[in-house]
Structure formats: structure tokens, C-alpha cells
Amino acid sequence: MKEELVGFLKLKKIILYLLFIGVLALPILIQYQPGSSALAENANPNRFSLNQFGFFLTDVTREAGIDFIHQSPQLDPKLNHILPQIASMGASVSVVDFDRDGWNDFYLTSSRYGSENALYHNQQDGTFRNMAAELGVADVNIPGTGVSMGSVWGDYDNDGYEDLFLYKWGHSELFKNNEGKRFDKVTGKAGFPAWANSNTALWFDYNADGLLDLFIGGYYPHDIDLWNLTTTRIMPESFEYANNGGRNYLFENKGNGVFVDVTQKAGLISTRWTLAAGAADLTGSGYPDLIIANDYGVDEYYINLDGTGFEEMGTSAGLGFSPKSGMNVAFGDIQNAGDLGIYITNITQEGILLQGNNFWVRNESDDKVNFMNIARQRGIELGGWSYGAQFGDLNNDGSQDLYVANGFISAQKGTTYWYDYSKVTGGNKAIISDAKNWPDMKGRSQSGYQRNKIWLNDGVGFFQEVAELAGDYATLDSRSVVMVDLWNRGVLDLIVANQNAHPMVYKNTVDSLNNWIAFELIGTKSNYSAIGAKIELQWEGKIQTQVVTGGIGFCSQNQRRLHFGSGAAARFDKATIYWPSGKIQEMIQPEMNRLHRIKEEL
């Protein structure tokens, strides 16, 4: 009997030991799962990607005549030890058809004193020509005036030509477009701030009066001149709850080129470290709400109070609770259910910081405005050190895919600043907020040499990562990305702006069996750019919603047109256009595979 008991105890021990060893080994086994070798196995990856995913990308930057190289700022020598950290932004791209010739052009920013921005005009033959200097928008990084961080286009005076707002760390500028032949600086009349350290801006008509207003988001406080520091206490006071960033601005367009600062009145009073913003009517009120992504803190959700101002509802709506490092706002209807979700990028670094990107969707079971994050379930959570992201149907299969730009600082290979970074960001605010306490980077990388992500939608809102297989191999420090039909072929091409490097122009080759449709909207009662207009496109029981934005992503602006794919569907049933003025227009069975230019009916 005693022997049986001893035997039983031994057996239990053996089972427990085996179980323990098995569980110990589990994380190691999961980590060393063999990866996909589809690329290596395919002699012709383009054909593979086309067959498998319905598209492939070709880097045509050089062939397209793009020779631009972004340059990062040189700042006060007191910041030299962490300069790559501070000077890590400024590469941006925004799309515009500035001369109304029906072909998309684009504008790139550089960020060093003396370097020039570029406005690439579409030559309609596959190439582009930089016309920034002759049109007066190249030499904008003049010493003493700050440097470019990004740009947004909007027809603020409703004359039919898109005007340019250039936001800077310094003195931001408004350029009036004179019929696509010249740009005139009109900043003085507009009344914008003399100095601000801005990393985002967007045009939107917050009060639906037909005139485009302007939101500008501050990163560093507006009273800091990063070239002439009087203090080194310029860093965030917390890695998660910093409130010592730059102030935001809302400028109401009064007409005749005059803008009035209504920030306080409108309730946009936070001073977080804003990096991105997006505007869309998420509540069905007819007025655009505002989503703000903040670095070193929680994101903000401002509900529009019928054009009179905003109320911050981030915490109660569920998306302003967990602090992360928000760097992007993009809207996507990933399930063709007619609802816009909000994609906000953050930081993911294996073993160190797993914030994950957020994809917020409205919780339908709740009467109140309430969002839930479904990025993990949909497979679009773990990006990298993510900056810009955009939704768009890359293979015209009828569902919106997602491109995410990654990579922070690619310096010496095989080195990392993460240890020092985690050391100082873990400290209390007296330590973290002073740049002199930040350890010297000594040429080290931090989340560098990362690949961008292309997440392909399977049609029901679940995603598969295909970037490398689809032809995107780059490991540059990507910042800003746009989706644009560069050659009027009915497909979405890509432009990616990279820090301290050349941009990448990707020509998209799409399965020719897939159909598409595009809309270019022209406002009459609404603002001419139709910013804020929404299209609901219906086919085969699906409804896909897209909105015209005046700046979206990270320091970027997509093409003004709204592009929809439909896969093999033979026809679209209906397109419903909701104009910012409140007017609703319908098109029954709009013709496929063409661009429709729609003017707002009076």
C-alpha cells in the first residue's frame, strides 16, 4: 500500500515536471516557427503577387524623374546628443491637381534650413517635373523662419484652385494658388501665428458655412525656438500623460482671406503632443468631428456641437483612455458596412514596447458614442514604429486595404538606443522633461530598418500582411504615405515620403478583371474642394463609405478623388453623395471603370 502511494506520488511528480518543461518550451517553440518562404520559392514574385493578391507594386521613383531627397533639421547644439530623436520628422507628401489638368501632382517637404521643397507636376507620360521653384513654393526653409513639416491643400477662397497651407516648426505659410500658374504668400492677411511647432494641419468646414477652416496641431510648445533654446526643458513631462506640448489652433475662415483664431471658443484647449488629426462626421450630425492622435498620451475625440464648437469625448467614448504614442489618423470602412473606423498608429517593438496600433469602430450595441479597438482581431495591430497609414483598395477587389509606414531611426546597423530610451522615459517628470538628461545617442539606431506593412483585406475585414511579396522591400525610415491614381489608370498607386532619404513612388499593377469607379466632387454651396463630403456606394448588398478629407494620415493628404473597387461585380447599384451643405445627391447605377466629376446640385 505504501509502495503504491509512493509510486503514485512519483508519477504525479513526473507528470508535473513534464508539463512544466513543455510550458517552458512553448514560447521558444512559437518563436521559431518557420516563416513564409513564398517569395524565395517564386522566380517571378510579381506574377505570384498578381495571382495571389490581385496586384503588385513596382518602384518607379527614378523612372518617374523624382530626384528629391529629404533633409532633416539641424537644431540648437544643446540637442546634438539626441538630434536624430528630435529631428525625426518632416518628410511629408500631399497630393493635388494644382493646375486642374485632370492629372494628380504632388508636393514634398524638406526640413533643413536652405533645403527646398518640391512640387512635382504630372507630365502625363509617366514622369514628373519639379515646378516648385518657378511657382514660388520651393524656397520656404529660410533661416529664421523654421522648416517644413507638412502641407495640406484646400480651396479656401472657392476660386476653383487648390491653395497650399504649409505647416512648419516655425512660421507656417498660406499660399494662394493663382490659376495654377503662380503661388502668392498670403499668410500675413490670414492672421496665422508668428511661430508654432506644428506637425499636423487639416482643412475642414467645421461650421458648414461653405468656407474651409483650418486646424493646426502643435507638437513642441509654440514658444520654443528649437534653433535658439533658452532651456533644455523642452521634452515631454511624461511618456504617457504629457500635457506640456504645443497648443492647437482652430482658425475660422471669414472670407476674403481672413481667418480668426477661435480655438478657445471652440474648446480645443489641450496642449498634448499632437502628431496627426482627421475630420469626418462620425455621429451623423452633418458636421465634422475631430480625431486627434497624440504622442506621449491619450488620443482625443472632439464631437462637433452643430458647428458652434467641440466637446472632448475621448475618455467616455473609450478611445481616450489608454495612453500610447499616436502618430496617425486614417478612416476606413473595412467591412463594407457603411461605417468609418479610425486607425491610429503607435509603437510596437518586440520585447520592449508593445503598444500596438488601434482600429476604433463604433460599438453598435451602445446608444451612446462608444468605440472599441478591434485592430488585434483584424490582424492590423502590430506594425513597428509606425507613422503614416492609409486605407485604399489596392487590388480593386471591393474592399479597403491598409498601408502602414514604419521605422524610426536607421543609423548604425546592429545598435540600439532602446535601453537608454527606456531608462529616461521611465523616470519622473523632472528627469524626462529635460533634454540634458537624455543619454547621448552616439549614432545608434532605434527601431530602424523596419519594413512597411501592406495589409490586404480578405473582403470581410480581416487582413493579411503581403508587403514584401507585393514588391515593397524598402527599409527606410518612412513617415508619410498617400494613395493616388498617378496615371489615370483606375488604380491606386503609392507615394511614401522617407526621412533623410528619397521618396518612393510605387506604380500599382492590378488584376484587370477587377472593376472600379472614382468620383471627383466639386462643391457649389459647399466648399469647392468638397472636403467633408461623403459617398456611400452600394453594390451586391454592400455599402462602402468614403469621405473627402483635407489632410489625413501622418503629414499627408491623399488625392481628392474617392476611388472604389468592386472586384468582378458587373455593376454598382447606387452612389449617394452627402455634401457638407446637407444636400444629398444620388446616382443610380453609375458607369463603371471611369472617373465621374460631380458638381453639387443647387
Add this chain to the structure above:
Amino acid sequence: MSLTETIQSTERPVKDKAGFKKPDFPKFFFDKIDFRYVPPVFITLILLVGHFSFGILEGYTKIIVTLATSLLTEMVLSYLMLGKMKNLSSAYISGISVSILIRSNLLWPYIITAFLSIASKYVLRYKERHIWNPSNFGISWMLFFAPFSVAGLSIQWGNNIWPMLVIWMLGLVIVTRAKRYHITITYVISFMFFALIRSLITGDAFLTEVAPLTGPMYQLFIFFMITDPATTVRSRKGQILVAFAIALVEFILRLNEFIYAPFYALFIVGPLFMVIDLSKKKKQALEKLNA
């Protein structure tokens, strides 16, 4: 981590000259309550403050799953291996520690970490004692071997001084009451000394090197892990030596840029000293028997 057991065994009545019990703080305060529940309540307080102020849990699923795994593993293993149900306060503290100290976008790392933490007490034993601090074992293992899906605590509770001071004061009261304050004090002084040395070596500011000590990860480490009675050596001098050794090994790891240096240092040093101490104890017992 069962601070509760030691607290009970070390309680001695303190009387004044007239023979009456002294109403000294914190003893007076703690005499009014059952001290067994103080450490679990303290860590729950840290959790609640951290969550409702700073959202450290990012939802409730993970903590429910972690706690359930932790408690269930303790119940099943204590019943199967010891033939009795153990007090669950230790497993509760381990579960809370795991759910605060690791970050993952997935659920399975929380389950594995909680299981490994508790199971290590029943598997990794020497002279009938477990030699690793349970949650330190589970957390260190996962941080080292599963970096693709696990990271350490990234939330820093607003980097404000006040939450830190409150937790430090409460924590010091508790470790003082448990007669283990010398471990905490030795470690903190050693950490600061080595921070100064690191500062001289790396050229980084002293404040930068001290910075991690001001974060919540260290508060849990100092008050719950290194003071764990079940996995610390017997003598006071030995405990001081171990605390110093942890700081020393951490210093070496930090010079080699290990972000989770304190966990790894305790993982290496703790069991080593436990084995030496237990071997010495047996030898002493044999000598006594022979005499």
C-alpha cells in the same frame, strides 16, 4: 511571494514601561486589522490606482485570466502535491504582479507566465524549498524567451512624484512591519551607488541612471519581489548581502544594456544564495546532531 506568513510569525507584543501595549505606528494601526491581508490589499491598491488613473490593464480580460490561472494552478498543485489546499494570498499576489508587470497583445503569455510562476514553486525545489521567487521566474522567462509577444510594463503612471511617494511610504511601512526593510534599504542604496558608477562610466547624467528607480516596475520589485520571505535567505546579514548582490549583478547587466536587468539579476542571484543558505542550514543541522 507570501509576505503574509513571515509577518504573522514575526509579530511580537511591544509594551511600554507600565506594561501596556504601545500605540506606536504602524503597529498600532496594523493591530487593528488582520495583517495577513495587508500585502494583497496593498498590491490591489497599486493595481486599482494604476488602472483607474492610468489605464495600466487596458481591459479586464487579461487580469481575470491571469488571476484565474494563478489561483487554479495553486489550488490544483497544492492539493495534488501537498495533499492540502494552500492559502491563496501568495498566488493572488503573483497573479496581480504578472498582470501588471508584463505587457502583451495576446492572452496566452499571461496564462503561461501565471502557470510557470506558480508551478515553479512545486518543481524548482531544493531541500524541500522553492528557490525562485515565483513571479520573478515566470516574468523573467517570458521576457527573455518570448520577446516577440511579451514586453515589460511600459506605463509609468504619469511620471508624477506623488503616486510614487505614496506607494513608497506605504511600501516602507509594510516592509518595516515585516522586518524586511533592511533588504529594501540596502537594495536602494546599492542601486544608487551603482547608478553613480554607471554614470561615471557611460557619461550619462546621474539622474538618468537613477530614473528607473522612480517607476512603478521598481516599486513592485522592491516591495514584493526581493523581500519575499519564502525565497530569501535566513540571516539578516545574508539578506543584506543578497540585496547588494542583486544590485551588483543588475549593474553589470545594465552596463550591457539589458532593459529588464532587475528581473534577470534576481533570477540569477536569488536561487544561488538560496542554495548556499539551504546547504549551510543542512550542514549546521548535521553538525548539531553529531555534537
